[in-house]
Amino acid sequence: MQNSKSKIQSFIVLMAVAFFLFAQYWGLFKSPPDQLMGHVQKLMYVHVPCAWNAFIAFFVVFISSFIYLIRKNPFWDRLAASAAEVGVVLTGLTLILGSIWGRPTWGVWWTWDARLTTTAILFFLYVGYLTMRSFVGDKDRRARLAAPLGVIIFLNVPIVYMSVRWWRTLHQVQSSPSTVDPNMVLSLRLNAFAILFVLILFIYHRYQIALLKDKQEEAL
Amino acid sequence: MKSFLRCAAAVFYKDLLSELRRREYVNSLLFFSLLTIFLFSFAMGTEPDLLRKLAPGLYWMILIFSATLALERSFFTELDAGCLDGLLLYSTSLRAVFLGKWASNFFFIGMVQILVALMMTALYNLESPRNPPLFFAGLLLANIGISTLGTFYAALVTQSRARQVLLPLLLFPMLIPLLLGSVYVTEYALSGDPFHQATLWLKLLVAYDSIFLAACFAAIEPLLEA
Numbered sequence: 001m002q003n004s005k006s007k008i009q010s011f012i013v014l015m016a017v018a019f020f021l022f023a024q025y026w027g028l029f030k031s032p033p034d035q036l037m038g039h040v041q042k043l044m045y046v047h048v049p050c051a052w053n054a055f056i057a058f059f060v061v062f063i064s065s066f067i068y069l070i071r072k073n074p075f076w077d078r079l080a081a082s083a084a085e086v087g088v089v090l091t092g093l094t095l096i097l098g099s100i101w102g103r104p105t106w107g108v109w110w111t112w113d114a115r116l117t118t119t120a121i122l123f124f125l126y127v128g129y130l131t132m133r134s135f136v137g138d139k140d141r142r143a144r145l146a147a148p149l150g151v152i153i154f155l156n157v158p159i160v161y162m163s164v165r166w167w168r169t170l171h172q173v174q175s176s177p178s179t180v181d182p183n184m185v186l187s188l189r190l191n192a193f194a195i196l197f198v199l200i201l202f203i204y205h206r207y208q209i210a211l212l213k214d215k216q217e218e219a220l
Numbered sequence: 221m222k223s224f225l226r227c228a229a230a231v232f233y234k235d236l237l238s239e240l241r242r243r244e245y246v247n248s249l250l251f252f253s254l255l256t257i258f259l260f261s262f263a264m265g266t267e268p269d270l271l272r273k274l275a276p277g278l279y280w281m282i283l284i285f286s287a288t289l290a291l292e293r294s295f296f297t298e299l300d301a302g303c304l305d306g307l308l309l310y311s312t313s314l315r316a317v318f319l320g321k322w323a324s325n326f327f328f329i330g331m332v333q334i335l336v337a338l339m340m341t342a343l344y345n346l347e348s349p350r351n352p353p354l355f356f357a358g359l360l361l362a363n364i365g366i367s368t369l370g371t372f373y374a375a376l377v378t379q380s381r382a383r384q385v386l387l388p389l390l391l392f393p394m395l396i397p398l399l400l401g402s403v404y405v406t407e408y409a410l411s412g413d414p415f416h417q418a419t420l421w422l423k424l425l426v427a428y429d430s431i432f433l434a435a436c437f438a439a440i441e442p443l444l445e446a
Contacts, residue, residue, distance in 0.1 A: 069442055124393040131389060135380040145376055148439035149390075152372070155435055156394055159428055163397035166420060 012204055016197040023187070023194035031187040040104050045187055047097040049195040050090045051119065057087030057199060058126065058154060065150025068143060074214065077143035080150050081133060082206030084126050086199055091123045114165040121160050125153045139214055224319075227312045231320025236327070238297070245293045249328065253286040253336050257343055271344040276406040280399055282336055283329075284366070288388050290328045291370035294321050295378040304378070314444040315437060318371060325367040325374075333359050350412035354422075358405035361425035365398045365432065372436040375443055401425040 027045035034041030060083035068076035098116065099109045110116065129149055136142040239246055260278050264270060271278075298304040311317045337359075340346060349355040370391060377386040401421040408418035 069439070121393050121396055128386075128390040128393060132377070132380060132386060135382050135386060137381070141379060144442055144445065145379060148372075148443045149376060151439060152369075152432070152435055153394070155431055156397070159397045159424070159431065163400045163424055166424070167400055 009204070012197070012201045016194070016201040019190075019197050020194040023190035026190050027187040031183040040101065043097055043101040044184075045191040046195075047094060047101055048188060049192040050097065051094040052192055053195045053199045054087050054090035054094055054119075054122075056196070057083045057090060057203070058122070058157070060203070061087065061126075061129075061150045062154035065147040065154075068147040069151065074139075074143060077146065078207055078210040078214070079203070080146065081130075081210055082203045084129055084133075084150070085206050086202040088123065088126045088130060089202070090195075090199070091119060091126065094119055095123060112167075114161065114167070117164045117167075118157075118161045121164070122157060125156065129153055139217055223312045224316045227316035228319035228323065231307070231311070231317055232323040232327075235294070235321070235324035239324075239328075245290070246328065246331075249286055249289055249332060250335060252289055253282055253332055254339060256282045256285060257336065257339055261343065268345050272346055275340060275344055275346055276403050276410060279336060279340055279406060280362070280403050282340075283333060283362075284392070284395060284399065286332050286336070287329045287366050287370060288391065290332065291325060291367075291374045291391075292384065292387055293328075294325050294371060295374045296383065299378065308444055314441045317444070318375070318437070318440045321375075322367055322371045325371050326363055329363050329367055329370075330359075333363060346410070349409045351409045354405060354413060354418055355409035357422060358402050358409060358418075358425070361405075361422070361429055362398055362402035364429045365425065366395065368429065368432050368436050369394055372432075372440060372443075375440065397424065397428055401428065 024045070027042055031042075031045075061080045064076040064080040064083065067073075068080065095116075098119075102111065103109050129146065132149060133142055133146050136145055257278075260274075260282070261271060264274060264278075295304065298307060307317060308314060341348065373387055373391045373394075377383045377390065380386060401424045404421045405418050405425070408421075
């Protein structure tokens, strides 16, 4: 049991690190610099994958919170908590990397554009979720309180996006894969998968920690 | 169904009655909102044009802050001597308790809305809204949204430590679409809306309210059972 667990773990670590290094190498050296933005554009290979994977993480929070409401199995609660933590980290990274990219290309660190604002609000929502979890001592109660919250928060995401979009918009729309250099598309996709593996690795680790903490709580 | 509504009405009546007898929260709530109106004009200056321009935004900021005070009240008062457990045990359904609490929050927030609107009109020298039906539709829809999510979150944070901090921390980001919608509706209602630009925001508010009413109603039972 212990042996197979550590095998899975080392497999995920290996995949995540190797894939990430490879994808970063590809992005930095193999794909061409942007015609207008030059090498700054390469931030895209971390910024965009972080954003995508943060959404995946939040979707995992939503699904596992929902299943927890039906099944009441602590597995789903721990998964939701782990995914929320990793999602918050990735969202934070998305915001910071976006700022670093925005300064040389748009001339500002921050702008009240729809997607930026939505991402920031998403960050606040899930930080709230984690704060709430940390303020409830008993783990069963924490799980039962956090699950409805995980569902409700996620429902707000499309509404926030729509409302902020009507409010204002500047962020460049997604480029269609057919209009950019195929190497760039490949680079982006490689990096997206690399960060997906990192996401899985982090969630896996956070899950193990949550499991141990629960065991420790039971033992006390 | 009948007992459900009666239970909700009883919870609502109980809240009103206890408030009527003590008058603690209502008084402090009204003074708090009045005070914030003054504070904003100290912070922004007293130039009538500026205040008129900022009025819709300030109005909703004051309202959300005061509403948080009203919402904190709704479940915290039940914590003394295990009132909440009793309330949940005696009631026909947990949803009925939620509905009753929702109604009392709706009532108190509505009261604050009207009072703040009147006081702001007087103190900031505003004209009466050019489009009163739109203005009141905005108030109503925003109130439904605030009291729905507010009641839900009040029930949620009651069972945790550090409630006072947690309620605004969780509630404010959730209310951002509602804040945007109601600020714009109020702005168009005050200045007139010849191009029906407010319709979009009204739709947003209606969608927001219906989604969260349904979701909170569905999710309240496991939450109160916890």
